[in-house]
Amino acid sequence: MPKRFLPQQGPAAIAPHIEIMEISKATQEDIPGLCELLGFLFAQEAEFQPDLSMQIAGLREIIDFPERGQILVLHEGTSLLGMINLLYTVSTALGGRVILLEDMVVHPDHRRRGAGSKLLQAAIDFAKSVGCRRITLLTDQTNKSAQRFYKRFGFTISKMVPMRLP
Numbered sequence: 001m002p003k004r005f006l007p008q009q010g011p012a013a014i015a016p017h018i019e020i021m022e023i024s025k026a027t028q029e030d031i032p033g034l035c036e037l038l039g040f041l042f043a044q045e046a047e048f049q050p051d052l053s054m055q056i057a058g059l060r061e062i063i064d065f066p067e068r069g070q071i072l073v074l075h076e077g078t079s080l081l082g083m084i085n086l087l088y089t090v091s092t093a094l095g096g097r098v099i100l101l102e103d104m105v106v107h108p109d110h111r112r113r114g115a116g117s118k119l120l121q122a123a124i125d126f127a128k129s130v131g132c133r134r135i136t137l138l139t140d141q142t143n144k145s146a147q148r149f150y151k152r153f154g155f156t157i158s159k160m161v162p163m164r165l166p
């Protein structure tokens with residue numbers, strides 16, 4: 001698969017100016033920008049707090065081992081506008097690869113102009129291209145705007161309850 005690719009279709013294809021945004025697979029050089037984006041995300045999420053060293057370690061665990069998953073990034077020129085993290089696992093129920101979608105975040109200065117839609121559509125296209133049979137994600141119960149955003153792409157709320165240790 002080429003490093004850079006574009007989503008095929010869907011709600012992302014909404015405005016001409018969005019075409020200058022480019023989606024690619026994250027590399028080591030993206031880590032500082034990714035940490036900034038994760039800082040925005042974890043500052044707002046109820047169960048997490050930003051921690052730079054943890055974020056760097058976690059990002060390396062994915063970027064250095066592409067068999068574990070794929071981080072897609074959205075650039076506009078040299079600016080990193082957004083990211084999405086797609087982690088592979090296997091479902092015995094579905095008999096194959098499924099994806100856990102994490103770390104969907106767009107820089108606060110660039111929201112509500114289609115960047116998130118473009119990233120999510122690219123993630124869905126990518127998941128299909130690698131034979132993924134389901135995408136699962138977690139979102140804060142109070143994050144109604146994110147839930148509306150995901151629902152526009154066909155995601156539904158699961159009847160299952162997430163549990164954690166610790």
Ligand SMILES: CC(C)(COP(=O)(O)OP(=O)(O)OC[C@H]1O[C@@H](n2cnc3c(N)ncnc32)[C@H](O)[C@@H]1OP(=O)(O)O)[C@@H](O)C(=O)NCCC(=O)NCCS
Binds near residue numbers: 104113115138149
């Ligand atoms: C959720 C998130 C990723 C969406 O990213 P985004 O770039 O704002 O997404 P989009 O611009 O594609 O769509 C957001 C809204 O802007 C609207 N929009 C898109 N392009 C637009 C434009 N050119 N002009 C005006 N509105 C536009 C969309 O219709 C959408 O409306 P909605 O409120 O009905 O959903 C972003 O808000 C974010 O990073 N939030 C904080 C982190 C977060 O909560 N992540 C999810 C964790 S599970």
